[in-house]
Amino acid sequence: MQTRSRGRPKSAFTEPTTSTMQALDRALAVLTHLAQSEGATLSDISAALAIPAPTTHRILTTLQGRGYAAMNEASQTWSVGIEAYRTGASYLKRTNLLDVSRPVMRRLMEMTGETANLAVQDGTEVVFVGQVETLNPIRAFFNPGTRTAMHASGTGKAILASLDPARLRGLLGRAELTAFTDRTLSSAAALQADLDLTRERGWSFDREERFGGMSCIGAAIRDARGEVVAGVSISGPSIRFSEGRIEAFGRLVAEAASEISRGIGGAG
Numbered sequence: 001m002q003t004r005s006r007g008r009p010k011s012a013f014t015e016p017t018t019s020t021m022q023a024l025d026r027a028l029a030v031l032t033h034l035a036q037s038e039g040a041t042l043s044d045i046s047a048a049l050a051i052p053a054p055t056t057h058r059i060l061t062t063l064q065g066r067g068y069a070a071m072n073e074a075s076q077t078w079s080v081g082i083e084a085y086r087t088g089a090s091y092l093k094r095t096n097l098l099d100v101s102r103p104v105m106r107r108l109m110e111m112t113g114e115t116a117n118l119a120v121q122d123g124t125e126v127v128f129v130g131q132v133e134t135l136n137p138i139r140a141f142f143n144p145g146t147r148t149a150m151h152a153s154g155t156g157k158a159i160l161a162s163l164d165p166a167r168l169r170g171l172l173g174r175a176e177l178t179a180f181t182d183r184t185l186s187s188a189a190a191l192q193a194d195l196d197l198t199r200e201r202g203w204s205f206d207r208e209e210r211f212g213g214m215s216c217i218g219a220a221i222r223d224a225r226g227e228v229v230a231g232v233s234i235s236g237p238s239i240r241f242s243e244g245r246i247e248a249f250g251r252l253v254a255e256a257a258s259e260i261s262r263g264i265g266g267a268g
Contacts, residue, residue, distance in 0.1 A: 025096075026051055030059045031068060031084065052185075054119035070123075075174060085122045097221075097230060098130055100263035101170030103230065105132040108236055108256045110247055114236035117216075119155040122266045124175040126156040126231065140214055140235035149179050151191050152184050155231035156210040161198035162228045168236040181226075183208045203250035203257075208238055208255070215241040217249050219257035224265035232257050 029049050033041065040048075046056040060078055063069035094127040100120070105116035105215035109132045117140075118130035130147045150156030150171075160168060164180035172188065179186035185194055206216040234253055241249065261267065 013130070019233065024201070025107045026055070027059050031063060031080070032057065032093075034069060034080045035078075036172065037085065039072065039170060041077055044157070045078065066228045071176060077174070079123055085120075085127060088120070096109075097260075097264055101130055101230075101232065101260050102132065104256050104259050105130065106233070108132075108234060108252060109134055109202055111252055112234050113235040114133065114240065114249075117155065117212055117235060118230060119153075119157075119233070120230045121150070121159050121228070124150055124171060126150055129230075134236065136236070136240075138237050140216075140237075148210055149175070149178060149180075151175060151186075152180050152206065152210040154204050154218035154235065155219075155233040157204040157206065157232045158218035158220045159196060159228050161195040161204065162222070180210050181208055181212050185209060189256050198251070201255040205246060205250065207241065213238055215247070217241075217253045219250075219254045221257050221264070222261045222266040226267065229264075230260075232260060 026049070026244070030045060030051070033045055033048060033121060040058065042053060042057055045051075045060070046053040050058070051059075060069055060071075064071060064081065068087075069078055069083045069084075070081040071078050098156045101118050104116060107120040109116040111136055114137060115134045116132045117128055120124040121127075121129045125147045128148075129144060131144070148156065150160055160171070163171065172191070176187065177182070177186045177191065185191040194204075203217055203219045206218070208214060210216075214235060216233050216235040218231050220228045221230040232253060234249060
């Protein structure tokens with residue numbers, strides 16, 4: 001019969017080896033935990049990783065100084081910083097997400113006549129990492145690295161709707177639902193109702209919720225573990241997103257997201 005150990009869990013970092021550097025190993029473990037937790041307190045991180053609180057604090061402030069961690073003063077929680085995104089964006093260049101997405105986005109642009117976009121989540125925002133522009137003279141355009149709030153973005157809402165309830169609650173709990181236009185879903189109830197509809201039909205719709213005169217339809221992309229890793233969307237002038245075209249556009253965007261998901265090993 002096994003006996004249950006008492007007290008603090010054994011740390012994975014207490015046994016020095018010749019092949020690892022303990023301080024760096026701990027720092028990377030903290031960074032990984034931040035990426036997975038969507039925000040955590042100092043005590044939460046310390047307990048989860050069995051690293052003493054003073055050491056955890058030094059690691060966090062060091063990461064913060066380099067831009068890899070950020071602290072929310074109001075909630076006293078830590079999350080990944082912008083440098084973590086830049087590192088991830090560099091990785092994306094050599095993974096197959098962008099390679100798989102580009103031909104699918106090009107076909108999506110050709111079938112809809114609208115600009116196709118690829119975006120990834122960074123905290124409560126999405127960051128655009130790829131785009132195939134339409135040939136229409138009036139079109140949407142986002143420079144790579146452009147950021148926008150998830151609650152006011154077709155791609156952002158598609159990603160939000162695909163998160164598990166606990167992650168969604170945690171994310172919305174620290175999001176500022178800024179009203180960018182008079183159509184922005186700036187109340188939790190309105191946003192939740194929209195996310196429920198998005199989840200039901202498989203695609204999101206943003207009509208002038210971020211920019212007046214512009215609309216967007218998005219769908220989430222999942223990896224081999226079933227986790228949301230990105231979103232694909234089409235965007236353009238609202239006048240071209242007529243009621244008669246929205247549902248057909250939504251199906252095409254959802255199909256594109258499924259094709260990209262399959263291309264990177266997901267179920268689609």
